[in-house]
Amino acid sequence: MDRIESLSLNIEKNNIDKIKELFPEAVEEGKINFDMLRAMLGDEVDDSKEKYQFTWNGKAKSIKLAQTPSSATLRPCKEKSKNWDTTENLYIEGDNLEVLKQLQKTYYGKIKMIYIDPPYNTGNDFVYNDSFSNSLENYKKQTNQFSSSNPESNGRFHTNWLNMMYPRLILAKNLMSDDGVIFLSIGQDELENLIIICNEIFGESNRCGVISRIMKSGGAKGRFFSPNIEYILVYCKNINSVGNFREPISEEVINKLYTSIETDGVRKGEKYRPFGLYQSSLDSRPNQRYYIECPDGSYVIPPGETMPNQNVDGAMVLPKNGDGCWRWSRERYLEEKQKGNITFKESKGVLIDSDGKPSKWNVYTKIWLSDRQEDGAVPINLISKWENRISKKELSELNIPFDFAKPTELIKYMMNIIDDSKNAVILDFFSGSASTAHAAMKFNSDDKGNRKFIMIQLPELCNEKSEAYKAGYKNICEIGEERIRRAGEQIKAEWEKEHPSDGLFGSEEQFTTDIGFKVFKLDSTNVNEWDPNMKLDEKELAMRLGEVFKGDRSKEDILYEIMLKYGVFDKQVEEIDVNGKTMYRVGKRYMIVCLEDCITSEDVKAIAELSPRTVIFNEAGFKNDNDKINALYNLEKAGVDEGIKCI
Structure with a gap:
């Protein structure tokens, strides 16, 4: 039996495989021959010493960081979740760099829309302090502090911000579908830099536009101008695959232009x-x-x-x-x-x-x-509605204390203008107060859509002097999770108010919007890591070999790590009884996960009768190698065609 790959997707190897597929002539003994590759690309290769480029201290390391696989995992947190058994929405607590790596195998090429509102780097924002050697260890250190400013006096004001953003955008692009679109809110301080790195990562030809947005009116801040404008950069994965952007025709346009009424005929x-x-x-x-x-x-x-x-x-x-x-x-x-x-x-x-x-x-x-209403109107690159004060009112209605959130109507607008978003998977990896999740649920309720959201947020500690801390919220994740809970109930109550029951048989129409979410927390792998330098006697060695999993981890922790590393994290899970043992069915007939001890031939036979495509065992569950070999033989004979693996 093969073992499950313990690391996240190897992006570097994935990229090399693509080159090998496109240019097999440039591969010699498994390595890329760059001289041959240059020859095949001809005049398109720029070998000049002076060329147009954008670089900074740490850029090469940040690219390497994005490509370095991770051994971390996502542990389920049912007690903080809502509608665990039925929901398809995810809320993930953790450093978004590590989490994005973990999502690669399951969501590679599946995300239709990404919206992020990253730190604007004004000098006081929290900046993710990535370690190029151990980002998971670095994450654990970060979550024990409140914030970290990025003052210009440290000499790395823009550099630190670019090193934070670049690897995350590389990973985000991998997750986008061929017709996927990313919206990035940004202020004036890093606008130019964000445009340049997005041109590099997504390709300048895939830039859909730069939207100016009025975030507030008036104000007296600033030496020369009061900053009332921010920006939303819009890029796509493939400009030839993405649909046209359209928005509903406004009442103002209707009242101004569509003034004639047909007096005869079918219309x-x-x-x-x-x-x-x-x-x-x-x-x-x-x-x-x-x-x-x-x-x-x-x-x-x-x-x-x-x-x-x-x-x-x-x-x-x-x-x-x-x-x-x-x-x-x-x-x-x-x-x-x-x-x-x-x-x-x-x-x-x-x-x-x-x-x-x-x-x-x-x-x-x-x-x-x-x-024209069916076709929609081409949106303009200026948004003058939905100023930030609206979001303050939204959060106030939910009794959630949080500053600087984006209005849900703004994010709904972005979901609406992209083509065919009703069943989209929507990702926000700087989730904040979870405005994107709120907007997705509202939009689903409005148009009966089935959008699924994935929120990722670093559990940044709240300032002890803040209103959020005084209200009992220790970190931003607690704020975002509670907002989703309350917003979901608010959306449901509003829907029921608009669809009252007749009091006799009840309303024929049912509320079907998914207002639940599964919470996962980033953590180290559930599997005990082997240290070849450890000096153990025979008894200690035997004990060590028998302890495959860490003692404080549950079977569900292990189950979801298997799903994550196998690339089926988005499938539904059902706990089932098989020959008197508790096992897990992943997807309708996709995978059976057996983490039980003392696996018998009768257990294997019962698993085979379920006709799964894949079976995962705890290797320590077999009494000996013969039992393991027999299980493999019997399952292959029964038609388990995709794989039988151990962890």
Whole structure:
């Protein structure tokens, strides 16, 4: 039996495998031959000593840090969770660098949307102090302090921030689906640097835009200008795969433009916007200059010198430069007219008649509001709604003390403008007060979506003088978790208020929004690590070999580490009885995990009858190697085709 890989995804090896797949000629004895690779890439390789680049002290180490696998794990914390058995949402306490590594095997290429609101590096923000040697040990040290400022006087003001952000964004990109989008809120201090490193990591061609956002109005801070604007950078994984961004048409636009109402036909009563079939900005095209007959029998044509030879509807000419044309060909015009999408209005001076004189008529197409609402509008790169004060009101309604949160409507807006987000997995690895989780639940309740959220937050200790600490919150994770609990109940109560039961049989419609979440905590592996330098006598060695798992860890701790390292952390788990022993079914028929002792042939037979694709055993559960070999043989014979592994 093989053993489960004990480390997170090896990104460096993954990248090398991709190169090997694309350029097998550049691989010699398992190594990359860069001279051959350069030759195959030709002129696209820049070998010049002077080149456009952005670097800082520690950049190479931060890249290496992102690629270094981790042996850590995520331990379940049921007592802090809500709806553990049914929810698909995750809240993870821990250093986001380590957690992002742990999520690679399960969520690689699966995240549709990422939103982060990282430290803005104003000099007083908490900055993650990564250790290039042992980030897990470093994380444990960090969580025993409140905050760490990043003053300019230390000489590494921008460098420390860049070393913190760069590896996390590398890992985040790996998790994004091919049509995935990332939104990054940022202030003025690190805007330029964040744009440059995002251009490097995601590719400048994959930049969707930079949004300016009004975060507050007024204020008297600042020497030259009061800072009222912040920014949201928007990048995608693959610009050719991501859908168009669209937002709902605003009431202001509807009231201003869609002022006409259809009085006849199948679309009677619908609102539409008249739009001229002739526009002066249109280029001249051969099949788009012809006469159109008006309601009084006269003929009109866009202004120009070239006129059709016949004064009949249907005659066309080859226009010269300067001649006006219709938006559509004659065939398209007749099709739209048949559908009732053409209207005539008296509007003197725009079109000319067959004598070249100004006509009293103009021809319009009908742009239907319902069609445009379905298509949506292209969003602009300025957001003037949802200032930060709104989030303060939201948290006040939940009786949650927290400053500087983002309004949920702002995050809902970002979820809404991306294409096809109803079933998206949404990640926020600087979760803060969990505004993103709140927004996802609200949006699911509004449109019956099934968005799943993953929140990651360092359990940064609250200042003992803060309102949060006085209210009983020891760290930010406790604030975020409580907000999700209260927000979920608030959303449910609002839904039930809008969908009252008739009091007799109850409402036919049920509240189905997932308002639960599973809490996990970052920790060291559950498996005792082997130290080859330890000097043990025979008795101590035998005892050591029998202690595979740490004594303070539960079977569920071990189960979720198996799922994490096997890449099935997103599957549902069911505790089942198999031949009188407690085992775990992961997914419907995907995996059986048996951590029991004294495994018998009857146990193996009962497992085989469940037809799993994979079976995981505790190796110490077999009495001897023969029992283990027999189990392997019998399961393979029964059709367990994907693997039988031990931990």
